[in-house]
Amino acid sequence: MLRQLTRSMGPTSRLLKQVNYGTNAPAGTHIPVTKALEIGQWEEKLKAAGVEDRKFNVKCIVSHVLKQKFSSVPDSFDQLQLNPGQLADFERFLEARCARMPLQHIIGEWDFMDITLKTSPSVFIPRPETEEFMRLVIDDHKNAKHVDLLEVGCGSGAMSLSMLHSLPQVVATAIERSKAATVLAAENAKMLGLLNRFEVHNHTMEEDKYLPEALKDKKYDLIISNPPYVKTEEFQFLHPEVVVYENLNALDGGSDGLRVARLVFDLACRHLRPGGKLWLELGNDHPPMVKTIMNLKYEGRLKFIAGYSDQYQRERFVQIEKV
Amino acid sequence: MLRGLVRFLALPPTAVRCKSNLDYSRFPVLQESDIEETFMRGSGPGGQAVNKTSNCVFLRHLPTNITVKCHTHRLASKNRVEARKLLLEKLDVHLNGEHSIAAQVKAQEQRKSTERRRRQEKLQEMKKSWQDRERTDGGTKSTDKE
Structure with missing residues (x-):
């Protein structure tokens, strides 16, 4: 040849x-x-x-x-x-x-907003819609004096690191259940020179054990998360790039897609300061469902503020406030 | 969300505006409601279930039917911003013709190059006249010696 x-x-x-x-x-x-x-x-x-x-x-x-x-x-x-x-x-x-290996894994790096992140096999690759989500979150906090941020399930670290990169007044803590992702997020933070304002803990969120022992009394001004939200019935439509090369733990949201989001709601009740915000990126029909859940189950604790659309005009983001 | 961005894009930073003597008074403002934005086939909504990498962005300015296509950057989000810059430039040319920034820059460069050429020609002329003078002087000298 x-x-x-x-x-x-x-x-x-x-x-x-x-x-x-x-x-x-x-x-x-x-x-x-x-x-x-x-x-x-x-x-x-x-x-x-x-x-x-x-x-x-x-x-x-x-x-x-x-x-x-x-x-x-x-x-x-x-x-x-x-x-x-x-x-x-x-x-x-x-x-x-x-x-069908994802292009981002072949290249070994990918851009997210204004930063470039390393990718690693099995770690979820940030999606373009998440950039739009982070733009909203960053815009909502650009005038804050100081923000203690918690991210639940940070994956490669894209969301926290992009926020740290654009706002110097933010200090971020992240939890992540996958060891590979925890290591990658720390590496990315180091590469971007943000390690002094970023810490990541390898921890699996469970009922009544939402945060690792070291953080159990911590309170935050802002919690962000892009929890797994794909419904079990939607798994048949996943692309080969996703099924074969990405960790399905990062996607599986149970029968209605809100299994992990519900844990995040409870976590937010305990670890948000009064007036603090919870921002979530979810699937297509979730914001109205979240609104109903807030009204029914979390009255007096969490308040649904609004739902927002991504760049493809699908309402997928929610803002919630700690009462 | 991009609306804020567009307003920011409408004019270059003040520092640039002050330094250059370009007239930005006619420079148009892009209304996000006037734009029809389309993404490349294979792009579009997906979320966690799909891993999309398309980067190409098309814009159509509805009132004038001007279109731009941008795939300079790896990220669609960056190309969205870049495409709006390109559209603004095209719109400026369309609306303002010889008063557009592009035309002004071109005119300025032309002026500069004409000026440069004029100076160069003048220098050449001086050199030539000096050489001529020298030659005649030298000629006289050498004849003197003989």
Whole structure:
């Protein structure tokens, strides 16, 4: 295969010498990205695997392999060359994508609002709707003097870290049941230089043991959470990227999708200061349900303030206040 | 939510405005209600159940039917902001023509380059006249010696 490739390179070697990116490998062994795509029939393979938005996928992988910023990679790959090592990576990554490994795991990092986070296998990848959610939360607290923040189930740390990144007056504590996610969140905080205002505890929330022993008397001004909210009946519709590569604990919300949210309500009753806020990102039909639950079960303790829509006009976010 | 952002985008920071001598008085304000926003196929709602990575954003300005498409950044959220900037620039050109910021910048650059060329030509001329003078002087000297 490689011999075939190098042979086919003959006539273009003059061009290669002019555009010799990266390493010191002899010019003749480089291969244009367009050619690598064509020879490997990657477009067809990705399509057959059911991968959508293939151009974007390929561009992400190209920018990762060439170690260039995504926005600096041109839409046309005509002028881009891969050396043998890069070509091997390129094909390995595309193969993984055909097996529906999430792009964010292949790249090993992904952006969330203004920060870039490391990703790790089995740790839930933050979704674009969560950016809109955090924009609302950050906007609601931008004028506060000091905010003690608690995040329940922080995963990669995206929500807390983006808030710490935009507001210097916030100090965050997070709990997370997955060990891998706990480690990743701490790593991300360190990488972003936010470790002095962020701590994460490996803890599984249970009735009457909502927070780890060390935090059992702590009170907070704000609790945020994107708890698992996918209903059991919806599990049949999950994408392969999600079923195979993500930890389903981060998604499983029980029969009505609010199993974990209910625990968070009780946690908020004990650990929010009066006037403190609880913000939750939930599924499509949840905000009206939450409103009903608040009125029926939490009167005098928690008050439903409002529901908000995500960028696709679906009402999915709720704001609750501690009375 | 983006409404606040758009208002912020409407004008460049004051510092920039003061430094440049561009006239921003006509620069349009983008009304979020005038915009129709569409996301790339394969994007759209999903939440936890779906892992979407599409980044492409389309905007249509309903009153003028101007469209922009943006996929510069990896994140759709960043492209949403970027697309609004692009739309504003296009709208400015559409509404204000030669008074638009783009036209003003172009005119300014043209003025600068004309000025540069003029100076260069002047310098060349001076050099040439000096050379001519030297040559004639030198010529006279050498004839003197003979």
